[in-house]
Amino acid sequence: MERRDIEIFLTLAEELHFGRTAERLGVSGARVSQTIKRLERRFGVDLFQRTSRKVTLTLVGSALRDDVQAGYQRIQDGIAKAVAAGRGFTARARVRPRLPAGRPHPRPGAQRTSHHARAGADLAAGVADAGQRWRGDGPGGQPGRAVPRPS
Template identity: 70%
Template sequence: MERRDLEIFLTLADELHFGRTAERLHVSQARVSQTVKQLERRIGASLFERTSRRVELTPIGQRLLDDVRPGYQLIKDGVARAVAAGRGLTEPLRVGFTSPLSGELVLFAASAYRANHPEAGDVVLHEAPLSDPFRLLREGELDLLLAQFPVVEPDLSTGPVLISDRRVLIVSTRHPFARRPSVSLDDLARDKVLGLSGPVPDYWLDALLPRTTPGGLPVVRGEEAATRQELLALVGAGRGVHPAAAHEARYYARPNIVYVPFTDAPPLEYGLVWRTAVETGRVRAFTDAAVAVVGKQGGPAGVCGECR
C-alpha cells in the first residue's frame, strides 16, 4: 500500500465524505474514489458502505483502520522529528526581550511557534538588560531578541517591525508639563533629559535623547540610571524627564510620575534581531510565528493591538 493511498483511506475514514476528503488532501474526488476501489480490489472486500446519503466503514474497513492507524502515526511522527532535526528545530530556542510589552508578544509568538511546530524544542525566555541589549545575543546565550529598532550592527540581522508605539515624555507629577495634554520635541530643551547607563548604541541615544530639538535648541542630558526602576525614581524626584514608549504607562505606573504624549515625535518600533552567522530554521520559524500573531487584527488583544 502506497503512502498516499494509506493517507486517502485514513482521511476518508475520518471524514466519511468523499468531497471533504478530496478538499482536505488537495486532490480530486475522482482520485479518492479510484484509490478506494483499488484498495478494495487488493483486499478483496468492501472497506466502505456507500449510499447517496452517507459513507460508513464496513467491519473489515474498521479493522483495517484500527490496525494501520497507529503505525501510520508512528511513521508520520518519525518523519516530522527527522525534518525538525534537519532544520535545527529540536533544540531549545532562547528568546530575549527588553520590555514588558515585548515580553508578552514573545509569549504569544512562542505559543504560535509550538502550535505550528509541535515537534520543536522548548522556547526559553530571558529578559535582556537595556543597558547592554546585544551582549547575550552575541555571546550565544540568546538565539533571538525582540528589541527596539533601528538595529544597525554589522553582525546582526533584523526581521520586520512587530510593534509600533507612540512616544511619551515621563515627568514628575510636580512638573509643569504634568498639567499639559501634550508636549513637543522642542520641550525637551526646557529640562534635563535622563537616560540609562551602559553601552547603549549611539543611534538609540540619538533617537530617544537627541542633542538638539527640531527647532535647533540644545538638549541637556542629565543623570544616567543603571535600571529602569532607578530611572523612574529619578524622574519622580524631579531630577529630569525621560522620553519613552507609550506602553510603559501600563507597566510602570507610579503615583509620582505622569506620561505625557508627544505631538510631533515619530513612533518607537520593535522587532526581532538575531546573529546573521547563525540564522537557523528555528529563527525563521519563530519569526514567521511572531509576524502571524501580530497580523491577527493588529496583534493579541491587550498586548500590541493598541500600539500598531
C-alpha cells in the same frame, strides 16, 4: 499501501464523504474513489459501505483504520523529526529556570515574555524548543532571540 493511499483512506474514514475528502486533500473525487476501490480489490473486502446518501466504515474498514492510524502517525512524527534535524533543531526541550516571585530580573526594565508556536504538538514531535525570554535581555536592550542548539 502507498503513503498517499493511507492519507486518502484515513481522511475518508474521518470525513465519510468522498467530496470533502477530495477537497481536503486537493485531489479529484475520482482519485479518491479509484484509490478506495483499488485498496478494496487488493484486500478482497469492502472497507466502506456506500449508498447515494451515506458512506460508512465496515467492520474491516474500522479495524484497518485503527491499525493504520497509529503507524501513520509514527511515520509523520519520524518525518517531522528528520526535517527538524536537517534544519538544525533537536528533540531536546530547554526550560529556563524561573526567578523567585517578587525578585526582579537582573537587568532593569526587562519584561518576561512567552514564546511558543504550537508548543504542545511541536514538543511532542520533538521539533520545538520552549522557554522564557526577557524583553530587553539582548544586546543593547533588544529582545533576546532563540538560537537552535547543534545536536
